Amino acid sequence: MVLTTPGPGPAGRSTRTGRKHLGGLVLAALALLTGCSGGTSQSVSTALEDSSSAVATARIALRQDMDGKLTRAAASTTLDDELKEIQTSRSTVLKLSPATQEERETQKQALDVLDQCAAGFATARAALAANDGGAPSVSDGDKALAGAQDALKQLEGKVVSP
Amino acid sequence: MTSSPDPLLPAPPVAGRVLDAQLHLLDRQVLDHDGVPVTTVDDLELSGPAVDVEIEPGTAAPVVTALLTGPVLGTRIFGGRPPSSRLIRIPWKDVAEVGVVLRLGISGEPLDAGWVERWVRDKIIARIPGGRHDPR
Amino acid sequence: MKRLLGVALGILTAIGGFVDIGDLVTNAVVGSRFGLSLVWVVAVGVVGICLFANMSGRVAAASGRATFEVIRERLGARAGLANLAASFLINLMTVTAEIGGVALALQLASSVYYLLWIPVAALAVWLVVWRVRFTIMENVTGLLGLTLIIFAVALFLLKPDWGMLAGQLAPAVPEQETVWTYSYYAIALFGAAMTPYEVFFFSSGAVEEGWTVKDLLQERINVLVGFPLGGLLSVAIAACAAVVLLPAGISVTSLSQVVLPVAEGAGKIGLALVLVGIVAATFGAALETTLSSGYTLAQFFGWSWGKFRRPAEAARFHLAMIVCLLVGIAVLATGVDPVLVTEYSVVFSAIALPLTYLPILIVANDPQYMREHVNGRVVNVLGMVYLVIILVASIAAIPLMIVTGAGS
Amino acid sequence: MILGDLLGTPVHDADGGWLGRVADVRFVLDGTPHQLMAEPRLLGLVIGPHSTASFMGYDRNGLTQPRLVARILRWRHRGSFLVLWEDIAMMGPRSVRLRPGFTRYSAALQKAANG
Numbered sequence: 001m002v003l004t005t006p007g008p009g010p011a012g013r014s015t016r017t018g019r020k021h022l023g024g025l026v027l028a029a030l031a032l033l034t035g036c037s038g039g040t041s042q043s044v045s046t047a048l049e050d051s052s053s054a055v056a057t058a059r060i061a062l063r064q065d066m067d068g069k070l071t072r073a074a075a076s077t078t079l080d081d082e083l084k085e086i087q088t089s090r091s092t093v094l095k096l097s098p099a100t101q102e103e104r105e106t107q108k109q110a111l112d113v114l115d116q117c118a119a120g121f122a123t124a125r126a127a128l129a130a131n132d133g134g135a136p137s138v139s140d141g142d143k144a145l146a147g148a149q150d151a152l153k154q155l156e157g158k159v160v161s162p
Numbered sequence: 163m164t165s166s167p168d169p170l171l172p173a174p175p176v177a178g179r180v181l182d183a184q185l186h187l188l189d190r191q192v193l194d195h196d197g198v199p200v201t202t203v204d205d206l207e208l209s210g211p212a213v214d215v216e217i218e219p220g221t222a223a224p225v226v227t228a229l230l231t232g233p234v235l236g237t238r239i240f241g242g243r244p245p246s247s248r249l250i251r252i253p254w255k256d257v258a259e260v261g262v263v264l265r266l267g268i269s270g271e272p273l274d275a276g277w278v279e280r281w282v283r284d285k286i287i288a289r290i291p292g293g294r295h296d297p298r
Numbered sequence: 299m300k301r302l303l304g305v306a307l308g309i310l311t312a313i314g315g316f317v318d319i320g321d322l323v324t325n326a327v328v329g330s331r332f333g334l335s336l337v338w339v340v341a342v343g344v345v346g347i348c349l350f351a352n353m354s355g356r357v358a359a360a361s362g363r364a365t366f367e368v369i370r371e372r373l374g375a376r377a378g379l380a381n382l383a384a385s386f387l388i389n390l391m392t393v394t395a396e397i398g399g400v401a402l403a404l405q406l407a408s409s410v411y412y413l414l415w416i417p418v419a420a421l422a423v424w425l426v427v428w429r430v431r432f433t434i435m436e437n438v439t440g441l442l443g444l445t446l447i448i449f450a451v452a453l454f455l456l457k458p459d460w461g462m463l464a465g466q467l468a469p470a471v472p473e474q475e476t477v478w479t480y481s482y483y484a485i486a487l488f489g490a491a492m493t494p495y496e497v498f499f500f501s502s503g504a505v506e507e508g509w510t511v512k513d514l515l516q517e518r519i520n521v522l523v524g525f526p527l528g529g530l531l532s533v534a535i536a537a538c539a540a541v542v543l544l545p546a547g548i549s550v551t552s553l554s555q556v557v558l559p560v561a562e563g564a565g566k567i568g569l570a571l572v573l574v575g576i577v578a579a580t581f582g583a584a585l586e587t588t589l590s591s592g593y594t595l596a597q598f599f600g601w602s603w604g605k606f607r608r609p610a611e612a613a614r615f616h617l618a619m620i621v622c623l624l625v626g627i628a629v630l631a632t633g634v635d636p637v638l639v640t641e642y643s644v645v646f647s648a649i650a651l652p653l654t655y656l657p658i659l660i661v662a663n664d665p666q667y668m669r670e671h672v673n674g675r676v677v678n679v680l681g682m683v684y685l686v687i688i689l690v691a692s693i694a695a696i697p698l699m700i701v702t703g704a705g706s
Numbered sequence: 707m708i709l710g711d712l713l714g715t716p717v718h719d720a721d722g723g724w725l726g727r728v729a730d731v732r733f734v735l736d737g738t739p740h741q742l743m744a745e746p747r748l749l750g751l752v753i754g755p756h757s758t759a760s761f762m763g764y765d766r767n768g769l770t771q772p773r774l775v776a777r778i779l780r781w782r783h784r785g786s787f788l789v790l791w792e793d794i795a796m797m798g799p800r801s802v803r804l805r806p807g808f809t810r811y812s813a814a815l816q817k818a819a820n821g
Contacts, residue, residue: 046706050549050551052547053547053548053549053551056546056547056548057543057546057548057554057555057558060542060546060548060558060562061554061558064558064561064562068565068566069561069562069565069566069569070558070561070566070569071566071569071570072409073405073406073407073408073409074406074407074409074554074557074561074569074573076409077405077406077409077554078406078552078554078555078558081551081552081553081554081555082552082554085551085552170787170810170811170812170813171809171810171811171812172811172812172814173749173750173788173790173811173812174790174811176734176736176749177734177736178734178735178736178737178744179734179735180732180733180734180735180749180815181732181733181734181735181746182730182731182732182733182752182815183709183713183730183731183732183733184374184713184729184730184731185730185815187733187746188374188375188709189370189371189374189375189378190371191363191367191371191597191600192600198602198611199596199600199601199602199603200600200602201599201600201601202370202598202599202600204375205708205709205710206708206709207707207708207709208707208708208709208748210707211707211797213707213797213798213799214796214797214798214800215796216795216796217794217795217796217797219792219805223747223748223749223791224747224748225733225737225745225746225747225748226709226733226745226746227745230708231600234708234710235375235599237710238375238376238710239375239376239379243708243710243711249708254743254745254746255740255741255742255745256741256742257742257743258742258743259742259743260743261666262361262362262363262666262667263363267741267742278614279601279602279613279614280613282613282614282617283610283611283613286613286617287609287610287613287616287617288610288613290428290609292428292429292609293608293609293610294608294609294610295429295608295609296608297429297430297431297432297605297606297607297608656775659772659775660775663769663771663772664769665769672771673771673772678771678772678773679772681772682772682773682774682775
């Protein structure tokens with residue numbers, strides 16, 4: 001709902017410690033209530049937020065796999081769970097009926113990025129299934145997901161809800 | 163709060179123990195003489211008086227004749243009443259003790275109130291392997 | 299010596315048995331989105347569950363009456379039935395969530411799809427309910443559930459910035475969330491800590507184990523030591539999520555995310571332990587909730603109940619539990635996300651709390667039931683304070699659910 | 707008749723004036739036991755002008771804790787009174803009529819009699 005999704009790493013950590021003023025919060029909530037009825041950009045940004053959470057999870061799982069901290073079963077289950085999340089977001093965006101040209105554009109861009117995420121997941125899952133040494137490697141999967149993560153972040157910056 | 167005086171006369175003293183139906187009888191658990199739950203008190207049956215008939219002064223007060231259970235619970239909650247033939251009764255003469263629970267002086271096994279339990283036991287539960295296994 | 303051992307065992311099982319799928323999921327979600335800023339709710343919830351579990355155990359020990367018999371007797375048939383309907387449905391949701399939790403944890407361990415584990419998990423629950431002795435059931439799942447302490451160990455191994463973590467403890471709304479989502483998750487956490495089934499189960503368990511007033515001291519120690527330590531486990535789950543997931547911008551929506559911080563801190567061994575702990579905790583809770591659905595129905599209608607009886611001597615009780623498990627399987631078979639079921643079940647629990655706790659408070663003051671063991675003044679004051687808190691949470695839950703779109 | 711028919715039934719005085727509803731039915735165990743216990747004899751009706759929901763035990767004199775709950779429940783049942791069987795003229799599932807000049811007694815249960 002709120003769009004200041006922090007990025008990974010210490011930069012995100014520092015924004016979390018900031019506290020909003022109560023009055024501002026009430027206003028934001030009211031704005032949210034009145035704007036909740038719909039809006040393509042609102043739905044798109046929620047979908048992008050959910051997706052970037054999923055991609056970030058998958059990257060942690062892959063890194064842990066490379067560090068030997070995670071079992072294959074747990075890593076592949078995590079990827080499955082997060083891919084499901086991406087697919088849910090994608091079908092939400094697909095079902096939107098944008099009213100303006102601008103919104104249609106936003107929808108299309110979001111679908112492109114989500115497809116890129118799904119492709120990243122496909123690479124990562126293939127890497128895990130290839131069981132070491134094969135191609136693609138786990139770090140290839142991580143690279144693909146990193147690319148998708150950057151694309152997500154860029155688009156999130158562009159889609160600002162009213 | 164408790165100190166506010168009650169303007170009404172206290173009820174004339176009576177010799178025996180006083181039981182309020184809602185408070186001491188209805189919705190209480192009924193156990194048989196072995197302590198096995200039989201049912202709850204879903205309703206009570208009275209010996210009188212005749213419904214909507216003028217009560218002659220000096221008529222003896224009605225008494226509780228039986229505990230009722232079964233479909234009467236549904237009608238007590240949702241309204242209406244089952245026909246008298248469908249009431250499942252436990253005669254008051256079988257009640258041995260009224261406390262936090264009502265204890266019967268008899269075994270619950272042959273009572274009408276237990277037919278569903280017996281049916282479920284004989285047709286389903288006892289037929290599953292281990293159904294009669296004593297857990298202790 | 300034997301007595302001391304009993305006390306230790308009781309405390310350990312109370313710790314291990316405290317956490318269930320609701321606590322796991324809700325604490326991880328809250329940790330990943332709100333950091334530690336909602337820990338105070340866990341504290342409030344733990345004091346509340348200590349208070350009322352203790353009270354219901356005392357009622358059961360002093361009068362031999364379990365909680366739902368008391369509820370029907372005090373509220374009467376009509377309000378009692380409304381209460382039964384609400385409590386039973388929530389309980390059924392919780393059974394479903396716990397079985398789903400067992401299956402999800404088994405998927406994480408084996409990578410076999412969780413839907414295939416569901417019939418296995420439900421069958422195992424039924425077999426234990428059908429056959430295993432009550433005390434063995436309690437002790438085994440409780441002790442295995444203790445492996446969840448790995449959340450606390452992992453937290454130390456993650457070497458977090460302790461000062462910053464402590465700084466999050468003050469109740470405040472993080473920047474990227476609203477007051478409404480904050481309040482919504484406060485209620486969810488409260489509901490997860492105070493779930494009514496714990497009281498149904500606790501009081502019925504006291505009857506199952508034949509407690510008398512002599513056992514009250516031990517019961518009090520179990521609750522007053524075990525539950526707060528269990529609450530600390532909940533906080534450790536939230537803290538792990540706050541350290542690993544929150545900075546990465548991850549908000550928890552699946553069980554796999556709940557265990558990632560443990561793998562991060564403690565590696566594969568940690569992962570193995572946490573999976574054992576989750577399976578044990580959710581399996582234990584599945585047993586407790588399944589039994590609770592039997593207890594509530596049987597106690598309302600006055601059926602014969604209890605695991606201390608042969609199944610044939612508590613036929614409707616056992617049939618009711620079989621039906622509940624089948625319904626749980628059917629619900630999960632639709633493919634509904636067990637984590638989502640969990641999130642709803644804790645909020646609905648919060649809504650139903652007053653229905654359960656008011657009658658307990660009243661009966662714990664009734665000398666006909668309690669003789670000299672009625673509530674003391676302090677307990678009554680605390681009880682009333684909690685009744686007000688519970689009432690506020692219950693009334694606010696549905697509006698908040700609508701406003702926040704169930705916390706999204 | 708059965709007790710469920712009686713609970714919640716409107717009560718009128720001899721002139722048809724509305725007095726309240728049957729909140730509870732009071733019995734006394736004072737006959738000779740036939741077998742195990744004496745049969746409970748109907749002593750009278752507790753009539754509540756405001757609420758017929760359960761007293762939850764707070765009509766017993768001894769129960770005063772927790773204070774706030776006791777206070778709220780007592781308030782909901784303010785004005786409740788007991789009429790004895792001798793003052794009842796007619797009983798039915800739709801209405802109960804009292805005799806002219808009936809006496810209102812306190813609905814409170816005497817603690818000693820309650821055992």
